Amino acid sequence: MYDVEEIRRDFPILDRRIDGKKLVYLDNAATSQKPRRVIQALTEYYEEHNANIHRGVHRLAEEATAAYEEARRKMARFLSAPDVRGLIFTRGTTEAINLVAHAWGRKFLREGDEIVLTEAEHHSNLVPWQLAARATGAKLRFIPILDDGTLDMEAAERLIGPRTRLVGCIHASNVLATINPVERLAELAHEAGALMLVDGAQSAPHLPVSVEALGCDFYACSGHKMLGPTGVGVLWGKPEVLEDMDPFLGGGEMIREVHLDHSTWNDLPYKFEAGTMNVAQAVGLGAAVDYLDELGMENVREHERRLGEYAYRRLSEIEGITLYGPSSDRTGLVSFSLPDVHPHDLSQLLDEEGVAIRSGHHCAQPLMRRLGVAATARASFYLYNTEEEVDALVGALQRAREFFGAFA
Numbered sequence: 001m002y003d004v005e006e007i008r009r010d011f012p013i014l015d016r017r018i019d020g021k022k023l024v025y026l027d028n029a030a031t032s033q034k035p036r037r038v039i040q041a042l043t044e045y046y047e048e049h050n051a052n053i054h055r056g057v058h059r060l061a062e063e064a065t066a067a068y069e070e071a072r073r074k075m076a077r078f079l080s081a082p083d084v085r086g087l088i089f090t091r092g093t094t095e096a097i098n099l100v101a102h103a104w105g106r107k108f109l110r111e112g113d114e115i116v117l118t119e120a121e122h123h124s125n126l127v128p129w130q131l132a133a134r135a136t137g138a139k140l141r142f143i144p145i146l147d148d149g150t151l152d153m154e155a156a157e158r159l160i161g162p163r164t165r166l167v168g169c170i171h172a173s174n175v176l177a178t179i180n181p182v183e184r185l186a187e188l189a190h191e192a193g194a195l196m197l198v199d200g201a202q203s204a205p206h207l208p209v210s211v212e213a214l215g216c217d218f219y220a221c222s223g224h225k226m227l228g229p230t231g232v233g234v235l236w237g238k239p240e241v242l243e244d245m246d247p248f249l250g251g252g253e254m255i256r257e258v259h260l261d262h263s264t265w266n267d268l269p270y271k272f273e274a275g276t277m278n279v280a281q282a283v284g285l286g287a288a289v290d291y292l293d294e295l296g297m298e299n300v301r302e303h304e305r306r307l308g309e310y311a312y313r314r315l316s317e318i319e320g321i322t323l324y325g326p327s328s329d330r331t332g333l334v335s336f337s338l339p340d341v342h343p344h345d346l347s348q349l350l351d352e353e354g355v356a357i358r359s360g361h362h363c364a365q366p367l368m369r370r371l372g373v374a375a376t377a378r379a380s381f382y383l384y385n386t387e388e389e390v391d392a393l394v395g396a397l398q399r400a401r402e403f404f405g406a407f408a
């Protein structure tokens with residue numbers, strides 16, 4: 001039984017009040033809140049097991065190493081990754097994609113090669129490829145989005161071809177709530193002899209994910225958006241692809257042998273984990289994955305799907321509002337704008353009522369241009385949000401509309 005009130009009791013921060021008002025936290029696409037169990041896992045790690053990993057043979061070093069490697073196994077299981085060697089800890093999605101753009105892109109891309117992305121990418125799956133393209137002479141091509149916020153798959157079929165070396169796409173949009181057909185894109189990529197990279201920052205926290213079923217070669221996600229601590233995330237890659245890549249960062253742990261003039265590389269996944277990693281954060285992410293597993297990702301998805309639909313319907317009742325993205329098959333977030341009100345002013349006014357939403361370009365400036373706006377407001381829901389919180393948002397927006405209406 002999915003009991004949202006019971007779940008809420010696991011998140012201490014949800015009891016906070018903002019200037020005496022109940023906190024309504026609707027900025028989960030930016031970062032999620034953390035259950036007590038994750039906070040306790042961090043404390044316990046530092047109070048009882050802290051040491052550097054993979055190096056010492058003393059008891060604490062062994063315990064810390066075991067906890068870190070257990071977190072890796074949990075995360076691999078969570079993503080249905082067939083081989084734990086492909087599971088690399090990073091600081092988050094951004095670092096994971098930069099890793100691929102450097103370690104694969106700079107080694108394999110040549111002048112005239114093409115990287116196919118979409119118009120709706122977060123900057124973290126765009127800028128690293130701009131840098132890789134500049135360094136190698138490769139070109140970027142973009143799959144357009146249709147007016148309803150879904151991908152133009154006919155254009156995708158035309159764009160992905162013999163020059164394509166990699167297709168990169170957000171699994172779920174942080175602005176439009178679209179769930180992209182990344183399985184089909186992976187098929188198209190592979191038919192063309194290219195690799196498929198999925199930016200899973202907005203899917204791993206919200207949908208059941210199997211990297212095997214998606215058929216991708218790389219999948220990136222961030223721990224802090226899925227109940228885990230900041231500073232840790234994951235790149236999953238097919239081991240045979242990772243084996244062929246150059247290292248990303250050089251230093252301790254990623255080597256097998258070091259000579260003054262050359263080095264050889266450690267086995268996967270350590271080849272890509274240079275220096276002291278964010279050990280406590282990885283352990284905390286393992287605790288987050290336990291929590292999500294116990295709730296069941298199917299149940300999380302169903303809760304958010306219903307809440308997202310409810311929010312979409314309630315928000316569409318507000319006079320003059322524009323809602324972005326498709327009207328169905330969405331994740332649990334809604335981007336919107338009100339006529340004559342800047343989203344920043346709107347979120348400031350909502351903050352005075354304790355309602356935390358996001359406003360801005362959401363790190364997707366090309367997508368904002370495509371939508372013809374400079375910014376939107378965005379309410380993003382997670383497994384602990386309720387219909388009452390949606391009602392609080394709608395009520396606050398109605399009052400904001402009246403307030404700004406008085407000046408229009």
Ligand code: PLP
Pocket residue numbers: 029030091092093094095122124125170172173174199201202222233363
């Ligand atoms: N990709 C998408 C779709 C996102 O929504 C985000 C974060 O908002 C990122 C990538 C970047 O994640 P991080 O800042 O954790 O690296």
